[in-house]
Amino acid sequence: MKLNLALAQINTVLGDVPRNLEKHLDYIDEARKSGADLIIFPELSLTGYVLQDLTPTVAIHPTPSDPVFSKLLEASKAIDIIFGFVEEDERNRFFIASAYLSAGEILHIHHKVYLPTYGLFDEGRFFAWGNEIGAFDTRFGRVGMLICEDFWHASLPYLLWLDGADIFFFTSASPGRGLPAGSRCDEPARLDSSRWVDDINRAYAGLFTSFVVHTNKVGYEDGLNFWGGASVFDPDGEAVVLGPQHQEALVLAELDLNHLHRTRARLPLLRDERTALVQRELTRINNSRNSSN
Amino acid sequence: MSAELSIDTKLARKILTGFIQTEISRAGFKRAVLGLSGGLDSALTCYLAAEALGADNVMAVRMPYRTSSQDSLDHAQLVIDALGVRSLTIPITEMVDPLINRFPEMENRRKGNIMARERMIILFDQSEDFKGLVVGTGNKTEILLGYSTLYGDSACAINPLGDLYKTQVRQLSAAMGIPKPLIDKAPSADLWTGQTDEGELGFTYEQVDKVLNLLIDQRFTPEECVEAGFAEDFVRQVLTRVRRNQFKRVLPPIAKLSNRTIGYDFLYLRDWGT
Numbered sequence: 001m002k003l004n005l006a007l008a009q010i011n012t013v014l015g016d017v018p019r020n021l022e023k024h025l026d027y028i029d030e031a032r033k034s035g036a037d038l039i040i041f042p043e044l045s046l047t048g049y050v051l052q053d054l055t056p057t058v059a060i061h062p063t064p065s066d067p068v069f070s071k072l073l074e075a076s077k078a079i080d081i082i083f084g085f086v087e088e089d090e091r092n093r094f095f096i097a098s099a100y101l102s103a104g105e106i107l108h109i110h111h112k113v114y115l116p117t118y119g120l121f122d123e124g125r126f127f128a129w130g131n132e133i134g135a136f137d138t139r140f141g142r143v144g145m146l147i148c149e150d151f152w153h154a155s156l157p158y159l160l161w162l163d164g165a166d167i168f169f170f171t172s173a174s175p176g177r178g179l180p181a182g183s184r185c186d187e188p189a190r191l192d193s194s195r196w197v198d199d200i201n202r203a204y205a206g207l208f209t210s211f212v213v214h215t216n217k218v219g220y221e222d223g224l225n226f227w228g229g230a231s232v233f234d235p236d237g238e239a240v241v242l243g244p245q246h247q248e249a250l251v252l253a254e255l256d257l258n259h260l261h262r263t264r265a266r267l268p269l270l271r272d273e274r275t276a277l278v279q280r281e282l283t284r285i286n287n288s289r290n291s292s293n
Numbered sequence: 294m295s296a297e298l299s300i301d302t303k304l305a306r307k308i309l310t311g312f313i314q315t316e317i318s319r320a321g322f323k324r325a326v327l328g329l330s331g332g333l334d335s336a337l338t339c340y341l342a343a344e345a346l347g348a349d350n351v352m353a354v355r356m357p358y359r360t361s362s363q364d365s366l367d368h369a370q371l372v373i374d375a376l377g378v379r380s381l382t383i384p385i386t387e388m389v390d391p392l393i394n395r396f397p398e399m400e401n402r403r404k405g406n407i408m409a410r411e412r413m414i415i416l417f418d419q420s421e422d423f424k425g426l427v428v429g430t431g432n433k434t435e436i437l438l439g440y441s442t443l444y445g446d447s448a449c450a451i452n453p454l455g456d457l458y459k460t461q462v463r464q465l466s467a468a469m470g471i472p473k474p475l476i477d478k479a480p481s482a483d484l485w486t487g488q489t490d491e492g493e494l495g496f497t498y499e500q501v502d503k504v505l506n507l508l509i510d511q512r513f514t515p516e517e518c519v520e521a522g523f524a525e526d527f528v529r530q531v532l533t534r535v536r537r538n539q540f541k542r543v544l545p546p547i548a549k550l551s552n553r554t555i556g557y558d559f560l561y562l563r564d565w566g567t
Contacts (some may be wrong), residue, residue: 014565014566014567015565016566050562052560053559179304180301180304181296181300189303189307221562222316222562223456246308
């Protein structure tokens with residue numbers, strides 16, 4: 001079975017949901033015309049990233065009655081869509097959220113669990129922490145979604161894997177940082193942050209014998225740059241596609257889902273995973289004096 | 294140059310030209326104004342701005358004082374000729390001397406600050422006339438050391454070089470093909486005859502950039518810098534300069550009275566809505 005992806009590494013207008021929605025609809029249209037089954041937008045693709053006090057003003061309720069959400073639900077009748085937004089829940093908490101829409105329905109919404117609040121990041125000041133992780137079923141099989149800092153904690157991809165995800169959809173608004181020393185001539189110049197993300201995604205693909213798909217924002221917000229560089233790694237950890245750095249693009253990739261069968265026949269890491277041991281040891285560690293959490 | 298300070302110049306160039314282009318257009322402009330001193334920082338800024346916006350959209354302003362060296366004017370002209378940017382020469386002597394002459398005892402530092410602030414007035418006036426934003430030329434070394442005049446040469450709308458140490462400015466300048474006399478000469482604010490940055494600071498950029506990189510970027514403690522081979526006095530001196538000049542790197546604190554105060558709990562990027 002084949003899955004055709006369109007990775008939309010887009011720039012955004014900071015805090016202007018209607019203009020960002022317009023861009024989403026344009027990209028969705030282009031992806032549909034290219035024959036894609038699913039389009040994936042970056043973290044906070046409807047709003048931009050450094051929202052600070054704009055957060056409450058750009059939040060939406062992910063329901064069919066919301067004028068923005070309804071347009072994306074309608075568009076999902078032609079092509080599956082993953083996009084990023086600020087969700088305000090019924091008790092007025094604000095979450096960094098990703099939605100998976102298909103055939104006019106919401107299949108899943110993920111709330112970002114890990115909010116980086118250190119260094120240049122200040123998410124914990126403005127957002128509520130998500131509290132759940134779960135894989136979900138799509139017409140292409142069982143998948144999972146994580147947002148940026150979520151996948152810097154190995155436990156979350158691991159949980160999705162055990163929960164049945166064979167394709168991981170990761171989205172980011174990753175600020176570019178770390179100018180490397182002179183570039184190697186065999187590969188294009190890229191920032192440390194870009195290399196770090198690809199390194200761990202390649203590792204997850206290999207460790208979990210799964211597909212790992214990543215879409216990241218591009219453009220600038222004040223002095224921050226966002227590096228794009230969408231990627232897909234196959235269950236052997238090989239790159240299926242690597243998008244351009246620092247420029248908007250709709251990156252197309254065809255996934256051969258039978259690859260999962262071939263890799264796992266060779267390398268039965270999932271079969272041999274000892275979850276009861278993990279649970280037993282986690283319980284022991286959490287109950288011990290040495291536990292850090 | 295030490296390996297830690299070496300940078301991928303191609304990538305830096307791409308990100309910085311993208312930054313200039315994006316941040317100027319988001320503010321509703323397409324042009325830039327900058328002061329071209331004849332030194333390396335402003336030359337590099339001019340090269341980056343010309344590449345980002347097109348030479349015709351860049352106004353380079355030379356603003357000599359009567360003691361400014363001819364080399365400074367000539368080197369600035371090399372940049373103007375090489376890039377084909379627009380240019381103006383506005384001498385500041387007749388503007389600043391009336392103030393300077395009122396205080397016969399005035400020492401060089403005061404005079405230098407007056408000159409830097411006069412140049413700021415000219416650039417922001419040209420900004421209005423040319424409909425371009427003032428692009429700053431300060432680098433990370435001088436911002437950290439506070440080696441600038443507040444509301445003078447540090448005043449600008451955007452600052453592309455502020456995260457590059459002086460030695461990295463030299464590296465990027467060489468990669469962009471800036472004329473060699475500008476790269477080779479001793480850095481100077483040229484505020485008085487014979488002034489050089491390194492003479493005034495008391496250490497070389499090569500030395501201080503290595504220590505700043507350890508202290509700031511690598512988060513070394515002062516003790517670890519000494520262990521790494523730097524003189525203790527030097528490390529302390531640098532750290533003191535960095536700390537004492539924090540005031541130049543932040544907006545003036547506002548006394549909080551209300552429930553929502555600018556700077557504390559009124560938080561928006563400048564790119565808000567763009």
